[in-house]
Amino acid sequence: MTSQQSRQNQLHQFIVTSAQMSAIEGRLFAAGMPVAALMEKVAQAIFKRVIALYPHPRVRRIGVLVGPGHNGGDALVVARELHFAGYEVLIYRPLSKGKELTGQHGEYVASLGVKFHDQIEPLLDCDLIVDGLFGFGLERSISGEIAEGINRLNAQSQPVISIDLPSGLHTDTGAVLRTAIQANHTLCLGLWKLGLFQDQALAYVGKAELIDFDIPLADIQAVLGDRHPIHRITSxxxxxxxxxxxxxxxxxxxxxxxxxxxxxxxxxxxxxxxxxxxxxxxxxxxxxxxxxxxxxxxxxxxxxxxxxxxxxxxxxxxxxxxxxxxxxxxxxxxxxxxxxxxxxxxxxxxxxxxxxxxxxxxxxxxxxxxxxxxxxxxxxxxxxxxxxxxxxxxxxxxxxxxxxxxxxxxxxxxxxxxxxxxxxxxxxxxxxxxxxxxxxxxxxxxxxxxxxxxxxxxxxxxxxxxxxxxxxxxxxxxxxxxxxxxxxxxxxxxxxxxxxxxxxxxxxxxxxxxxxxxxxxxxxxxxxx
The missing domain is CATH 3.40.1190.20 (Ribokinase)
Structure with a gap:
């Protein structure tokens, strides 16, 4: 077994909570990894997986749901690459204010002529939806127009790919925070999130895959240690x-x-x-x-x-x-x-x-x-x-x-x-x-x-x-x-x-x-x- 295969086997065993994932990412940034570089790396991996699952021209029109945090930033980079790859891209961004890096990506994507919408309706006729509304760490219930938009989307038949975990799920318990995206695929980033393995989340996760972005095992071990680890049974x-x-x-x-x-x-x-x-x-x-x-x-x-x-x-x-x-x-x-x-x-x-x-x-x-x-x-x-x-x-x-x-x-x-x-x-x-x-x-x-x-x-x-x-x-x-x-x-x-x-x-x-x-x-x- 190669060292890379050994690393992959270890990586697939880890399951983390929201607090643990935040601590691990914090170590990466403290060591000098630029947030912008990590976002670009992660989003490129997501983009490659999206087009592998739904190649052009079988899918032509893709709607991208963009939230205010870095999950939304990932989604915007994916939207940019989809646009360059020849897909017609529509973006639903219900919250205009957000993190600075996400805002910068939004400005650039808008400059390319990609249309932004604050209502879900224009995206309901898309062939595919990429969900980047909310990533790990969401604890408050979704309400108002965003909840109504998610419910309308769930009533549609087009496939949905969620980034990290379906928007509306609690990262640790898998509880539905009033409403949540019902995804066909979930591309979990870096390490498996605990909420994806809770029974109440199963109707929303679809097929889950891990997107590896090369987190050093030393950083994972430094945060998780040997106390109360949560493991995934692998083959x-x-x-x-x-x-x-x-x-x-x-x-x-x-x-x-x-x-x-x-x-x-x-x-x-x-x-x-x-x-x-x-x-x-x-x-x-x-x-x-x-x-x-x-x-x-x-x-x-x-x-x-x-x-x-x-x-x-x-x-x-x-x-x-x-x-x-x-x-x-x-x-x-x-x-x-x-x-x-x-x-x-x-x-x-x-x-x-x-x-x-x-x-x-x-x-x-x-x-x-x-x-x-x-x-x-x-x-x-x-x-x-x-x-x-x-x-x-x-x-x-x-x-x-x-x-x-x-x-x-x-x-x-x-x-x-x-x-x-x-x-x-x-x-x-x-x-x-x-x-x-x-x-x-x-x-x-x-x-x-x-x-x-x-x-x-x-x-x-x-x-x-x-x-x-x-x-x-x-x-x-x-x-x-x-x-x-x-x-x-x-x-x-x-x-x-x-x-x-x-x-x-x-x-x-x-x-x-x-x-x-x-x-x-x-x-x-x-x-x-």
């Missing part, structure tokens, strides 16, 4: 562990032994899906504890797993674990998929064990009802909680409201409990006790399907069991599992549409996409050799 990070390598001389118990405690008569499918996810992970040995009545079904569906029947309640839940199960003999324990709250006693038992533990679904609900969330910090073994937003609110009341920074919420939850917290949503966030947060940048609505989470629990748990057996760090495999699960869903949706990705299909695509990950990893190794 490079994820496939570093896929597939987990095996020595020539090994056996099944050296490749991890996972105990999955799951299922009930009401939710027997959850136990199967957890098992399928675990199988795809490659874990050496899988033991599944289910109610006695489910054992024949599970044995038939998972012939290579050791299925243990457990005494069950009148409702068909696991009453308790049989004496044949010695919790200390397993590398890791997954508990909760399809368990129901009638199996609460089992959750208590595994919480008291010294084994690495993954809690999901009713394991989490039982934890909330038991009121023992505060005792998790006393566990010496690795612990992973995998709540969806509803479960998260029950575990950590008051949880985040819509518009609040999800990173802050998941970070506080992890620091409070001393365990890893995986908040499953459109952009899953993983919080670690050291304050770091990893966000999965890609997913698909195809995962909004019953059973998808059970597959992820099995996959995560199987990878963790293998890491425990090999005595390698466990935490990176949580990121790998989330990314792998999402990539399998994306691949399945491409093959079968978003409506065709049921949980069983998802589990099958986990292994179908694995060879391409392995090839990518081998190619990267050869490049670095």
């Amino acid at each position: 490079t990070v994820a496939i570093a562990h896929l597939p987990l390598p095996r020595p020539q001389l090994t056996h099944k118990y050296k490749e991890g032994h996972l105990l999955a405690i799951c299922g009930s008569q009401r939710y027997m499918g959850a136990a199967l899906l957890c098992g399928l996810g675990a199988k795809a992970s490659g874990v050496g040995m899988l033991t599944i504890a289910v109610p006695n009545s489910l054992k024949p079904y599970m044995s038939q569906q998972l012939a290579d797993a050791l299925v243990v029947g457990c005494p069950e309640t009148a409702s068909g839940a696991i009453a308790h674990l049989p004496d044949s199960i010695d919790l200390s003999s397993f590398g890791a324990i997954a508990c909760g998929c399809g368990l129901t709250l009638d199996g609460m006693g089992v959750v208590q038992a595994v919480l008291e064990s010294d084994r690495p533990l993954i809690l999901d679904a009713d394991g989490l609900n039982a934890l909330a009802q038991l009121g023992t969330i505060s005792t998790l910090s006393q566990r010496q073994a690795f612990t992973l909680l995998t709540p969806h937003p509803g479960e998260f609110k029950r575990l950590f009341p008051p949880a985040q409201d819509e518009g609040e920074d999800v990173v802050r919420a998941v970070r506080q939850a992890s620091e409070q409990t001393g365990v890893v917290v995986m908040l499953k949503q459109a952009r899953t966030a993983i919080g670690y006790p050291d304050g770091s947060v990893w966000i999965n940048p890609e997913s698909t609505p195809a995962l909004a399907r019953g059973g998808s989470g059970d597959v992820l629990t099995g996959l995560s748990s199987g990878l963790i069991a293998q890491a425990i057996a090999r005595k390698i760090p466990v935490e990176p495999l949580v990121q790998t599992a989330v990314w792998w699960h999402a990539q399998a869903a994306i691949s399945a949706a491409l093959a079968r549409t978003e409506l065709g990705v049921d949980a069983v299909t998802l589990s099958e695509f986990l292994l179908q996409v694995l060879p391409q990950f392995a090839r990518s990893g081998n190619d990267a190794q050869r490049r670095s050799g």
